[in-house]
Amino acid sequence: MEDYFSFTADLFNPQKISSKPEVLTGIRVLDFTHVIFGPTATRILATYGAEVIKIELPYHGDLWRPATYWGKYWKHSNPLWHFVTQNKYFVGLDLKHPEAKKIIYRLAESCDIAAENFAPGTAEAWGVGYTQLSKINPQIIYLSCSTYGQYGPLRFYPGWDLLAQAASGVLSLTGYPDTEKYYKLPDYLGDFIPGNFGALAVLMALYFRNKTGKGQYIDLAQSEALMRLLYHFTFLHLTGRELGRTGNVDPTMVPASIFKTGDGKFLALACVTEEQFSALCAAMGREDLLQNKLYQNPFERLKPANVQALTKITADWLKTVSLEEVLNLAQEKGFPAAEVLDDWQICHDPWRRERGSVILFKDEIYGEIILAGPSAQLSKTPARTKWIARPVGYHNRIVLKKFLGLGEEEITALEKERVIGTFDDRPGLKPPIYYNLDADPIFNYGREVRQ
Amino acid sequence: MNKKNGQEQVYARYVASGKTIEHLTSWGKTLAEMMNPEGKPEVLEGLLVLEASYANFAGIIAASFLAEFGAEVVKIEPPAGDPVRGVTPYGENIKGIGIPFLVEGRNKRYITLDLQNSVKDREDFQKLAEKAAIVIETFPAGQMDSWGIGYRQLQTKNPGLIYVAITPYGHYTEKGQKFARFPDADLTSQAGSGLPAQVGDPINSPEPYNWPLRAGMWAGWYISGLSAALGATVALLYRQKTGEGQMVDIATMDAYTCMVGFPPTIGFTWEKARPRIGVLDFILYPYGMWKCKDGYVVIAAPRDHDFRALLKILGLWKLEDDWRYTADRIPDVIEQAMVLYKAIEEKTLQYTADELVRKALSYSAKAARSKWRGGGVPIVMKMNTPATAMESPQFAVRKIFEEIKDEELGSLLINTNYIKMSASPPRVKWISCSLGKDNEYIRQKYLQKD
Numbered sequence: 084m085e086d087y088f089s090f091t092a093d094l095f096n097p098q099k100i101s102s103k104p105e106v107l108t109g110i111r112v113l114d115f116t117h118v119i120f121g122p123t124a125t126r127i128l129a130t131y132g133a134e135v136i137k138i139e140l141p142y143h144g145d146l147w148r149p150a151t152y153w154g155k156y157w158k159h160s161n162p163l164w165h166f167v168t169q170n171k172y173f174v175g176l177d178l179k180h181p182e183a184k185k186i187i188y189r190l191a192e193s194c195d196i197a198a199e200n201f202a203p204g205t206a207e208a209w210g211v212g213y214t215q216l217s218k219i220n221p222q223i224i225y226l227s228c229s230t231y232g233q234y235g236p237l238r239f240y241p242g243w244d245l246l247a248q249a250a251s252g253v254l255s256l257t258g259y260p261d262t263e264k265y266y267k268l269p270d271y272l273g274d275f276i277p278g279n280f281g282a283l284a285v286l287m288a289l290y291f292r293n294k295t296g297k298g299q300y301i302d303l304a305q306s307e308a309l310m311r312l313l314y315h316f317t318f319l320h321l322t323g324r325e326l327g328r329t330g331n332v333d334p335t336m337v338p339a340s341i342f343k344t345g346d347g348k349f350l351a352l353a354c355v356t357e358e359q360f361s362a363l364c365a366a367m368g369r370e371d372l373l374q375n376k377l378y379q380n381p382f383e384r385l386k387p388a389n390v391q392a393l394t395k396i397t398a399d400w401l402k403t404v405s406l407e408e409v410l411n412l413a414q415e416k417g418f419p420a421a422e423v424l425d426d427w428q429i430c431h432d433p434w435r436r437e438r439g440s441v442i443l444f445k446d447e448i449y450g451e452i453i454l455a456g457p458s459a460q461l462s463k464t465p466a467r468t469k470w471i472a473r474p475v476g477y478h479n480r481i482v483l484k485k486f487l488g489l490g491e492e493e494i495t496a497l498e499k500e501r502v503i504g505t506f507d508d509r510p511g512l513k514p515p516i517y518y519n520l521d522a523d524p525i526f527n528y529g530r531e532v533r534q
Numbered sequence: 535m536n537k538k539n540g541q542e543q544v545y546a547r548y549v550a551s552g553k554t555i556e557h558l559t560s561w562g563k564t565l566a567e568m569m570n571p572e573g574k575p576e577v578l579e580g581l582l583v584l585e586a587s588y589a590n591f592a593g594i595i596a597a598s599f600l601a602e603f604g605a606e607v608v609k610i611e612p613p614a615g616d617p618v619r620g621v622t623p624y625g626e627n628i629k630g631i632g633i634p635f636l637v638e639g640r641n642k643r644y645i646t647l648d649l650q651n652s653v654k655d656r657e658d659f660q661k662l663a664e665k666a667a668i669v670i671e672t673f674p675a676g677q678m679d680s681w682g683i684g685y686r687q688l689q690t691k692n693p694g695l696i697y698v699a700i701t702p703y704g705h706y707t708e709k710g711q712k713f714a715r716f717p718d719a720d721l722t723s724q725a726g727s728g729l730p731a732q733v734g735d736p737i738n739s740p741e742p743y744n745w746p747l748r749a750g751m752w753a754g755w756y757i758s759g760l761s762a763a764l765g766a767t768v769a770l771l772y773r774q775k776t777g778e779g780q781m782v783d784i785a786t787m788d789a790y791t792c793m794v795g796f797p798p799t800i801g802f803t804w805e806k807a808r809p810r811i812g813v814l815d816f817i818l819y820p821y822g823m824w825k826c827k828d829g830y831v832v833i834a835a836p837r838d839h840d841f842r843a844l845l846k847i848l849g850l851w852k853l854e855d856d857w858r859y860t861a862d863r864i865p866d867v868i869e870q871a872m873v874l875y876k877a878i879e880e881k882t883l884q885y886t887a888d889e890l891v892r893k894a895l896s897y898s899a900k901a902a903r904s905k906w907r908g909g910g911v912p913i914v915m916k917m918n919t920p921a922t923a924m925e926s927p928q929f930a931v932r933k934i935f936e937e938i939k940d941e942e943l944g945s946l947l948i949n950t951n952y953i954k955m956s957a958s959p960p961r962v963k964w965i966s967c968s969l970g971k972d973n974e975y976i977r978q979k980y981l982q983k984d
Contacts, residue, residue, distance in 0.1 A: 166795035256750030269732035351725030385625035430801025459765025
């Protein structure tokens with residue numbers, strides 16, 4: 084029989100991705116979301132083939148457009164925004180204008196999904212909530228994302244990733260015991276993880292609609308999505324104690340911590356099973372630990388004093404070996420270990436490039452950029468990046484023309500009345516300075532443009 | 535809180551604005567109907583999911599999500615049980631079952647099959663897989679294949695099968711092959727995908743506080759499990775349309791990287807790694823936790839007008855000129871950012887958390903009433919721990935915690951109802967998860983000789 088890894092290499096061959104089918108072809112999403120939480124949910128739909136029409140306020144755009152790390156722009160764009168807004172259609176539409184409402188309602192007729200993450204009540208008040216859109220299109224699936232949810236006493240509190248981390252209790256868990264610091268989950272993880280739950284909920288609703296013909300309303304609160312990731316509540320209920328902060332030690336297994344190796348590198352090492360613990364003891368030349376009564380039973384071994392002792396033994400051993408030696412021993416004997424990797428290492432890791440979890444993407448406007456790939460690799464209907472972020476209103480004309488069948492004169496009139504619009508001359512909103520939009524075929528109604 | 539002066543007035547002004555009574559009633563009805571999942575249909579009803587994860591919570595978690603959406607999830611364990619039954623904080627357990635396993639045991643069936651040693655049990659697995667929509671497994675890459683029950687073999691008899699594999703380095707690529715047998719853990723997934731490198735104090739702080747720091751929760755395993763469930767659901771939609779299954783491959787070393795996407799792009803555009811910056815932030819500021827008189831608060835006032843509002847309510851307006859520009863508030867010079875941090879801290883230490891929250895709310899109320907929209911919404915909140923979160927009326931109304939009774943395990947409080955859906959919400963039905971408890975049921979239902 085063919086070698087297993089030749090079989091899988093062919094199954095997941097990155098060269099073949101662009102010729103494979105997309106699951107969500109023909110699914111249209113009306114996307115009112117902004118910043119990270121909502122846009123992450125719709126980004127996932129877009130990478131699986133949905134037509135996501137992102138509505139922004141003309142000349143302002145999404146709040147996150149200008150907000151890059153330490154104010155460092157890349158080609159007049161926010162480099163971090165490209166990942167979150169890939170494959171989307173960018174429409175600048177001023178909802179205050181009655182004509183704009185008409186356009187939204189016409190789009191809603193042909194949309195399968197709508198999504199928003201304003202403060203609860205806002206979308207309803209603006210006339211683009213579930214109540215209004217479901218009247219136009221009863222089969223619509225409508226995702227509302229918020230920090231605390233659409234009902235309950237805190238519903239009108241505004242929120243960010245940080246507030247969700249604080250409300251859910253997540254923020255209180257990272258740090259060292261008996262210190263005065265609580266570290267955030269980095270990189271707005273409190274938006275990204277709930278955003279993925281949003282995509283999961285929408286896909287489930289789509290599966291349900293395909294079966295029953297029924298649309299529905301989804302109320303997703305990011306603080307609640309984060310709470311789903313904690314076993315801490317059950318621990319508290321059973322023991323009456325808070326787990327609190329435990330520094331680098333994972334209290335569920337032993338040893339499990341981040342250590343420093345003899346050559347000054349940082350390494351995560353954790354033993355999940357008895358076999359892995361034995362393997363580590365063998366690697367350390369400390370088989371005697373297996374005979375020690377304190378360490379024989381897994382529950383016994385996890386008692387705080389034993390955790391402390393075993394963590395110290397492991398830390399002392401790791402000071403005497405190099406990172407490479409430990410990783411080789413982990414591979415040979417069979418215990419989990421991994422170097423603590425930083426941005427640069429992840430960006431340049433050949434394994435991730437070969438796998439497709441970090442990709443070098445060539446964009447027609449921006450040129451080459453390195454982006455994260457999908458979290459899950461699918462053999463038949465893989466996720467893919469087709470284009471990255473575009474200036475505000477870049478797809479106005481093509482969307483109105485192709486999706487709604489408006490004529491070019493009608494579109495020009497809407498532009499004149501400022502019902503639709505594009506970008507101000509600000510980084511994050513505008514195209515790269517070298518780029519000539521007038522010669523761009525997509526921006527110009529999708530027609531060929533003479534260079 | 536008094537409705538007249540409270541947050542309702544600030545943020546409800548849109549909803550309450552005239553001519554919308556009928557509309558509000560309709561919306562209120564929609565929300566009221568969402569408050570209880572019971573009695574509503576389940577999305578994945580009638581779908582069989584085999585969860586053959588071993589020594590890896592990512593597989594268990596992925597299956598839990600599908601179980602909450604109504605799939606019949608059968609966990610397959612060796613006769614000695616999945617070793618992660620013993621993974622639990624400080625060894626706390628009920629009848630030999632650890633807390634994380636109890637929490638993620640929801641809505642599942644439990645059967646023992648010795649895939650490792652018994653040819654007959656592999657045959658039974660094969661029979662179950664013929665009837666299944668999804669198989670989830672976390673064995674070494676190629677292991678199931680060598681037992682004759684991998685994706686390659688199972689798909690011949692069940693072309694609609696979705697096969698989800700979870701390993702540290704995935705089921706393809708050169709490294710995937712070389713490290714096929716490499717075991718997985720939450721902490722290695724966090725570290726290998728770039729999370730701890732971003733947490734901890736700046737490099738010139740004392741050890742160990744300047745070390746990379748783990749997230750104090752299973753960020754690696756939960757992200758991997760969520761990614762697996764999401765990938766499986768995408769595959770389910772394709773199966774619904776075409777009848778075809780496929781393979782879904784998850785590498786836990788991708789978890790954080792592919793969830794947030796920042797590390798590879800910053801490595802590319804900045805051409806170096808970000809340093810650790812303690813409790814500061816590198817895009818939004820002020821945005822983090824501060825110590826106050828009686829505990830800790832979080833403050834988020836990142837937009838220009840929010841920041842100015844914060845200066846006003848803390849009595850720091852004299853600083854406005856120095857910190858006018860966003861870029862000055864998020865400098866890549868940590869010392870500069872710390873000056874602002876300390877200035878705010880000096881003030882927060884003078885007030886209790888409740889005082890600070892009230893100051894921010896009453897400011898926002900005034901700003902919202904003003905015709906001039908530039909007033910800002912500085913947000914201040916008291917930090918919750920799991921214990922205080924459990925006391926919050928918000929989460930009580932939303933039924934986030936349920937105490938579920940089980941004959942064998944007793945009464946257990948678990949987190950649930952995290953997605954509200956009007957027609958087909960996820961839910962928890964039972965928590966029992968004893969080893970092999972459904973051996974009879976599964977054999978009766980799926981393994982009867984025809």
